Ligand SMILES: NC(=O)C1=CN([C@@H]2O[C@H](COP(=O)(O)OP(=O)(O)OC[C@H]3O[C@@H](n4cnc5c(N)ncnc54)[C@H](OP(=O)(O)O)[C@@H]3O)[C@@H](O)[C@H]2O)C=CC1
């Protein structure tokens with residue numbers, strides 16, 4: 001049994017994680033944290049998540065009750081996640097981080113924390129997206145040098161970061177396979193007289209609309225044919241189940257910096 005602590009339980013992913021914990025016999029939700037001063041403190045977390053009373057109330061302090069968990073799961077915002085990371089480090093608790101929107105420096109900070117505790121950092125915890133990263137490597141190796149590569153992602157209107165963490169990770173996978181540096185070859189959106197396309201670039205386009213859960217397409221287009229790899233998430237449960245899988249795996253690992261490829265043995 002893996003005892004799980006979820007921070008940011010009021011969020012879309014926070015609630016999805018609470019529901020996933022209720023449906024998984026191998027985990028127990030033992031801590032539910034929300035921001036200090038939130039009107040949700042003291043509320044039953046199952047009622048908050050819409051799955052009925054579960055007998056665990058929302059609290060506002062990770063530090064005080066962290067001894068009750070084996071793994072902390074955090075899908076929130078970079079500033080809050082980094083604060084929680086310090087707490088997990090101090091208390092030697094493994095952490096699954098699904099938050100996106102980190103700067104390169106912040107990602108390095110998380111990577112370094114892997115010297116002290118086991119950490120999974122994954123912009124997308126779904127099995128499908130992580131499998132697609134493998135496929136992308138193969139496609140890039142075979143046709144990437146001849147193809148124009150464009151990444152299109154679509155998410156709900158509430159998403160605050162762009163491009164999505166997943167789109168950036170897909171871009172990195174393709175760039176690495178081609179020996180390119182994504183920071184040098186990425187083009188984020190186009191407008192006006194852009195000139196012809198530079199074949200070395202990897203383009204990103206972002207859609208924000210309605211309640212789209214998460215869609216990503218990587219396009220390899222040559223003169224005469226086009227190969228597209230598309231992933232569409234239709235439920236946040238796919239991310240939540242992946243995060244629980246990562247948490248159960250992480251509980252057995254030594255300190256280190258891991259991603260979903262490690263969890264799914266795709267490396
Ligand atoms: N890895 C993956 O597979 C996936 C990753 N994500 C990522 O997860 C993150 C969360 O997404 P989502 O659930 O849609 O976001 P929401 O906005 O719905 O939820 C964010 C949660 O974090 C809390 N929070 C944010 N900032 C703070 C803070 N400074 N202090 C305390 N609490 C804070 C919010 O509390 P409050 O309401 O009080 O602000 C809320 O509970 C995003 O970065 C998103 O990109 C999303 C889906 C899948």
Ligand SMILES: O=C(O)C1=N[C@H](C(=O)O)C[C@H](O)C1
Pocket residue numbers: 100123124155156159163164165166167213214215
């Ligand atoms: O904010 C979201 O919703 C999602 N964010 C992640 C990302 O930025 O890649 C993953 C998923 O697509 C949903």
